[in-house]
Each structure stands twice: as structure tokens, then as C-alpha cells.
Amino acid sequence: MSRLVIVSNRVQIPSEKSPRAGGLAVALGSGLKPGTLWFGWSGKRGTGGRTPSIHEAQGVTYATVDLTDKEYNEFYVGFSNGALWPLLHYRLDFLDFLRHEYDGYRGVNAYFAGALLPLLNDDDLVWVHDYQLIPAGLEMRQLGARHRIGFFLHIPFVPPEILDALPCGVPLLKSLCAYDVVGFHTEDHRHAFLACVSAFLDVSPDEDGSFVYDGRRVRTLSDPIGIDAEEFAAIAARSARGAEVKRIRESLFSRALAIGADRLDYSKGLPNRFRAFDQLLERFPEHRGNISMLQVAARSREDVDRYQQLRRTLDRLVGDINGRYSEFDWVPIRYMTRALSRKSLAGFYRVARVGVVTPLRDGMNLVAKEYVAAQSSADPGVLILSRFAGAADQLREALIVNPFDADEVAEAINQALTMELPERKERWQALRETVWAGTPTLFTDTFLDMLRA
Numbered sequence: 001m002s003r004l005v006i007v008s009n010r011v012q013i014p015s016e017k018s019p020r021a022g023g024l025a026v027a028l029g030s031g032l033k034p035g036t037l038w039f040g041w042s043g044k045r046g047t048g049g050r051t052p053s054i055h056e057a058q059g060v061t062y063a064t065v066d067l068t069d070k071e072y073n074e075f076y077v078g079f080s081n082g083a084l085w086p087l088l089h090y091r092l093d094f095l096d097f098l099r100h101e102y103d104g105y106r107g108v109n110a111y112f113a114g115a116l117l118p119l120l121n122d123d124d125l126v127w128v129h130d131y132q133l134i135p136a137g138l139e140m141r142q143l144g145a146r147h148r149i150g151f152f153l154h155i156p157f158v159p160p161e162i163l164d165a166l167p168c169g170v171p172l173l174k175s176l177c178a179y180d181v182v183g184f185h186t187e188d189h190r191h192a193f194l195a196c197v198s199a200f201l202d203v204s205p206d207e208d209g210s211f212v213y214d215g216r217r218v219r220t221l222s223d224p225i226g227i228d229a230e231e232f233a234a235i236a237a238r239s240a241r242g243a244e245v246k247r248i249r250e251s252l253f254s255r256a257l258a259i260g261a262d263r264l265d266y267s268k269g270l271p272n273r274f275r276a277f278d279q280l281l282e283r284f285p286e287h288r289g290n291i292s293m294l295q296v297a298a299r300s301r302e303d304v305d306r307y308q309q310l311r312r313t314l315d316r317l318v319g320d321i322n323g324r325y326s327e328f329d330w331v332p333i334r335y336m337t338r339a340l341s342r343k344s345l346a347g348f349y350r351v352a353r354v355g356v357v358t359p360l361r362d363g364m365n366l367v368a369k370e371y372v373a374a375q376s377s378a379d380p381g382v383l384i385l386s387r388f389a390g391a392a393d394q395l396r397e398a399l400i401v402n403p404f405d406a407d408e409v410a411e412a413i414n415q416a417l418t419m420e421l422p423e424r425k426e427r428w429q430a431l432r433e434t435v436w437a438g439t440p441t442l443f444t445d446t447f448l449d450m451l452r453a
């Protein structure tokens with residue numbers, strides 16, 4: 001059996017203690033088999049570390065390289081998170097494109113390819129992850145790699161009209177065609193990609209979504225990522241008996257809790273969510289004093305200007321809402337900007353009557369699945385889910401909302417708070433089946449089966 005080599009921007013070595021909020025780290029971390037090699041950035045900046053440092057943990061080999069400050073600023077802060085991330089989340093108003101940053105992005109992809117190649121065996125299967133590394137496969141091919149190389153995009157793909165706004169959109173699209181398999185979470189994202197190759201590269205995909213470009217057959221698939229629900233449910237149940245959950249319960253004095261947990265990112269729709277909560281209190285005053293919303297927004301990408309602006313916006317918004325509605329013994333929104341441990345998060349999800357997952361766009365969104373996994377079968381909470389999260393394709397029994405419509409979200413929170421137990425159980429049971437079925441192993445095996453074929 002060939003060895004699996006995972007390539008991602010940031011490598012998560014299990015010895016790193018602090019909790020990390022990030023879907024890719026969480027999802028890949030739980031599906032890793034012994035024997036795998038995981039290659040990527042160490043998270044360190046400096047001039048050393050140009051050849052990979054090797055660490056072994058639990059049978060997995062981690063090979064990491066460092067970035068210089070210039071590379072970090074151009075590749076990571078600049079092009080990846082200042083241009084590609086907003087573009088692929090439909091935020092053209094946030095698209096900050098600079099040609100030298102794109103050059104830096106290509107440079108780091110070439111550097112990664114050059115550092116990885118000497119570590120490869122001939123029959124390795126190489127699986128590259130996410131938007132930071134779109135050109136890595138092409139760079140490897142140009143250095144002579146003849147391996148099966150696949151790529152998975154963890155965030156949405158956009159239709160041609162949007163990709164067209166990115167000055168280097170077509171070269172990036174061509175880079176994706178250097179892979180044998182290109183995977184997405186949903187059929188919508190996959191179709192958007194196929195529409196782009198048809199529009200810009202003049203190819204006509206076959207019915208199975210494969211096409212030939214530059215002499216190579218590229219296959220595409222939608223492969224929704226999942227969580228280890230069994231494990232997460234067990235953590236939630238244990239955590240519910242622990243000290244932190246006791247503290248949060250005591251602090252609620254029997255009031256209902258609504259929870260949101262996200263990286264502090266404009267794609268997650270946090271200002272819209274707070275406005276919806278404001279609408280709830282305005283239009284359904286019976287909930288004043290009877291519900292608290294806990295929003296845990298882990299700070300993320302703090303070097304990117306847009307994220308600093310968002311943080312200021314949220315500080316103001318929470319202050320405004322809390323100022324207007326608080327009583328001396330009740331605060332509507334509890335807002336924290338750090339990551340919680342998985343254990344605390346799981347326990348808090350379980351206590352929460354409502355899970356509010358309302359991104360403006362999201363590749364998948366694992367929080368939605370974690371919230372479902374954490375519920376107790378005897379008294380499950382209600383998931384409110386944005387129709388623009390990839391997860392909405394699967395989690396049909398959630399209350400599906402348009403996050404841009406604060407009234408609709410407020411009405412959904414009201415519906416969740418007043419929903420009778422039998423309906424909550426029925427919806428949750430259906431969601432449970434879906435979430436339990438989509439394991440990380442299924443995600444990995446589905447992708448690798450196509451890559452091997």
C-alpha cells in the first residue's frame with residue numbers, strides 16, 4: 001500500500017498544547033493513520049529552517065519548514081488571506097490584490113514543492129490541502145514529480161463571474177489542472193469549478209465531471225468532510241458532568257443558552273448574527289431576561305487589516321446591544337475572543353438550547369456537526385444553520401436561514417426557543433444519522449480511492 005503524504009499550509013503537531021480553532025487542523029488530525037507523512041509550514045518565521053525538520057508522533061512523521069517574514073507577509077497575510085480568502089467567499093469588496101504578493105505566493109508554493117520532493121518515495125500518494133497551496137502540484141510537476149497528486153479545497157469555489165475579478169484567476173485555474181483529482185465539499189462548489197474551466201480554459205467536462213487539460217485527465221469529486229461524532233458525543237457527555245459546565249449552568253439561573261463558536265472571521269457572519277439577536281429581543285420581548293447568547297470568537301489572522309476592523313466592529317456592536325438590553329443581573333450577549341478547549345466547547349454545546357451557525361459563506365462548517373453530535377438524545381437543542389454553509393446540503397432538518405435576513409434569523413431563534421420536545425427530538429434524530437454517517441475516515445477514503453484509481 002502506498003504511503004499517504006499530506007501537504008497543508010500549517011502542520012498541526014500533536015505536542016502543541018494550546019487549543020487551535022480551525023477546521024482543517026481538527027478534521028485532518030482525527031483521520032490520520034500511522035505511516036503518514038505530513039508536510040507544511042512550522043508556524044515559525046525566520047531565515048533558518050529551509051530544509052525540513054522532522055518530528056515523529058504517534059506513528060506519523062511531520063516535516064516542517066519555516067517562512068521568512070517577507071514570505072509570511074506576501075504568501076500568507078497578503079495573497080492567501082487578503083485576496084484568495086475573500087474572493088472564494090464571494091467578498092469582492094474585501095479583495096486586496098497586489099501583484100508582488102501573488103509572486104510571493106507562487107514563490108512559497110515553489111519552495112514547498114522543492115523541499116518536499118526529496119522526501120517522497122516513488123509510489124507515494126500526495127494530497128495537497130486548501131487555497132494557500134493551489135499551485136503546489138504544478139510546481140511539483142515542473143520539478144519532475146510523476147506521483148498521483150490530489151487537491152482538496154476546504155472553502156467554497158466561485159462561479160466564473162467572480163473568479164474573473166481576480167487578475168491571476170486563470171493561471172490559478174490552470175494550476176488546479178495539474179492535479180489528478182480536485183475535491184470540494186459540495187456539488188455546488190464542484191460545479192462552479194467546472195463552469196470556470198469551461199469558461200476560461202475552453203474544455204468541456206464529461207458527464208462524470210472529469211476533463212482533459214494539457215494532456216492530463218483531471219477528475220473532480222464532492223466529498224463532504226465530517227467529524228468523529230462518536231468521540232465528540234462522548235467528550236460532550238463527560239464534559240457536561242465537569243466543573244466548567246457546572247459553572248456555566250449556575251451562571252444561567254435556568255435561562256436558555258444560545259451558542260455560537262467560530263474563528264473571528266468575516267465569512268462567519270458575526271455582525272449579522274448579533275443584529276439578529278438584537279431583532280429577537282426587539283420583536284420578541286418575552287425572551288428578554290430569559291436567554292443569553294454565548295459567542296466564542298477565536299481571534300484569527302490578526303495580522304490582516306480586515307480582521308482587526310471586524311474585531312472593532314464586533315466590540316462596538318456587542319457593547320451597543322448589551323448596553324441597551326442588559327439588566328443589573330442579566331447580560332444578553334456573552335462575548336469572548338479566544339479559543340476554548342474542545343472539552344469545554346463540547347460541554348457548552350450540550351447545555352445550549354440553540355446552536356447558531358450563520359456564516360455568510362462557508363465551505364462546510366464543522367461547528368454545525370459538532371453541535372449536533374454534542375446533544376443529549378433526551379433533550380436535544382435546535383440547530384440554526386445558514387443556507388450558505390456547505391453543511392446545509394446535508395443537515396436539512398436544521399432550521400435553515402438566510403443569514404443576511406436578521407428578521408428571519410430572529411424568527412428562527414424564537415422558533416427554536418419555543419419548539420416542543422417531540423419536534424426537537426425528531427429533527428435531531430434525523431440530523432444525528434447524517435452526522436454519525438460522515439466520519440473523517442469516510443472523507444479520507446473517498447478521496448484517496450479516487451486518487452488511487
Ligand code: ADQ
Pocket residue numbers: 019020021022023024026027154155225261262263296297298338339340341342345362363364365366367368370
Ligand atoms: P474553519 O473556517 O476554521 O474551517 P469550521 O469548519 O467551522 O471552520 O471549523 C472550525 C473548528 O474550530 C471546529 O472544530 C470548531 O470547534 C473549532 N472552533 C471554532 N471556534 C472555536 C473556539 N472559539 N474555540 C475553540 N475551538 C473553536 C475551514 C472551512 C470550513 C470547513 C473546514 C474543514 O472554512 O468551511 O468546514 O475548513 O474543511
